[in-house]
Amino acid sequence: MIGTDTGLAAAHLKSGETVGIPTETVYGLAANAFNEAAVVSVFEIKNRPFFDPLILHVRNIGHAETLVKEFPESARQLAEAFWPGPLTLLLPKNDIVPDIITSGSLLVAVRVPSHPVTLELLHKVDFPLAAPSANPFGYISPTQAEHVDKQLGEKVSYILDGGSSEIGLESTIINCSGERPVIVRLGGLAKERIEEVLGYAIELHLNQNSNPTAPGQLDKHYAPNSRFIVSDNLEESINRHLHEHIVVLSFGEIKIAEDIYQLNLSKTGDLSEAARNLFHYMRLLDQLSPSIIIAQRLPDFGLGLAINDRLRRASSR
Numbered sequence: 001m002i003g004t005d006t007g008l009a010a011a012h013l014k015s016g017e018t019v020g021i022p023t024e025t026v027y028g029l030a031a032n033a034f035n036e037a038a039v040v041s042v043f044e045i046k047n048r049p050f051f052d053p054l055i056l057h058v059r060n061i062g063h064a065e066t067l068v069k070e071f072p073e074s075a076r077q078l079a080e081a082f083w084p085g086p087l088t089l090l091l092p093k094n095d096i097v098p099d100i101i102t103s104g105s106l107l108v109a110v111r112v113p114s115h116p117v118t119l120e121l122l123h124k125v126d127f128p129l130a131a132p133s134a135n136p137f138g139y140i141s142p143t144q145a146e147h148v149d150k151q152l153g154e155k156v157s158y159i160l161d162g163g164s165s166e167i168g169l170e171s172t173i174i175n176c177s178g179e180r181p182v183i184v185r186l187g188g189l190a191k192e193r194i195e196e197v198l199g200y201a202i203e204l205h206l207n208q209n210s211n212p213t214a215p216g217q218l219d220k221h222y223a224p225n226s227r228f229i230v231s232d233n234l235e236e237s238i239n240r241h242l243h244e245h246i247v248v249l250s251f252g253e254i255k256i257a258e259d260i261y262q263l264n265l266s267k268t269g270d271l272s273e274a275a276r277n278l279f280h281y282m283r284l285l286d287q288l289s290p291s292i293i294i295a296q297r298l299p300d301f302g303l304g305l306a307i308n309d310r311l312r313r314a315s316s317r
């Protein structure tokens with residue numbers, strides 16, 4: 001059932017059920033992080049392997065502090081600058097965080113989402129919400145309540161509708177447990193904004209291959225069912241596949257043959273608009289069951305970096 005009643009959502013969560021929640025990044029599939037059976041059902045509903053850990057969602061920094069052994073200065077600086085918002089911090093977990101949440105790792109992922117509906121919900125429960133993106137494992141992340149309903153609806157007690165996700169890309173994940181913070185997943189908070197706050201260049205440690213220690217970073221991820229390729233030259237790629245049923249995901253001012261169906265992420269070349277449209281447009285194109293989706297690569301800065309990361313993983317077989 002889809003609705004807007006945060007009190008009802010809280011009641012479902014308290015009785016150990018799962019609830020779809022809106023966030024500014026993507027929709028999540030939430031459960032009481034301290035209820036092991038509820039957390040197990042999140043993995044089962046998503047068909048997600050147990051070695052892929054979950055992010056904990058909390059209402060503020062104080063609540064996050066109750067879950068970790070230490071909150072280093074760099075983490076505090078980032079949390080104060082960007083929470084609530086599209087930033088997840090990896091910190092040393094303390095004993096109250098169940099091992100199933102972290103897949104046995106000593107680090108826990110925590111974030112304070114900024115969506116007002118989910119913040120309201122977080123004030124109505126006294127536990128953190130474990131919430132992965134609310135898509136079947138490996139498929140495109142949901143940015144609307146309808147996306148969740150279509151794919152997981154029957155298996156979820158309630159879906160809180162908070163409209164379309166404003167950012168449209170998952171949170172940026174930063175490991176703050178070492179000497180210097182490191183980005184381990186590109187996302188809705190641009191690298192440049194993080195560097196402005198830290199005052200120095202931050203390194204990226206993204207998994208480029210299949211790596212069971214951080215499966216959300218698996219090469220094949222965010223993947224449509226249709227074949228998906230990323231192109232630096234749309235015209236050339238289209239010409240190469242002209243005899244097939246092509247659809248195109250384009251960006252900026254671009255002209256292609258009128259008989260080829262295309263969705264443009266942002267005609268004005270706005271990266272935030274592109275991020276907001278990305279997963280929805282990937283879904284719409286996939287629903288046409290074309291033989292190939294050809295996506296134009298975006299500029300490699302700001303949110304373009306994270307969008308290109310998603311395009312690359314979507315194209316991986």
Ligand code: TXA
Nearest residue numbers: 025027028053054102107108109132133170171216217
């Ligand atoms: O924006 C987001 O982060 C969304 C919304 C719902 O908050 N959530 C999300 O969750 O993207 P999920 O499960 O789809 O992706 C979480 C990623 C996975 O790649 C997982 O491997 C990584 O975070 N992760 C979670 N806990 C971790 C940990 N303890 N150590 C390393 N990686 C972790």
Ligand code: MG
Nearest residue numbers: 132133141216
């Ligand atoms: Mg996900």
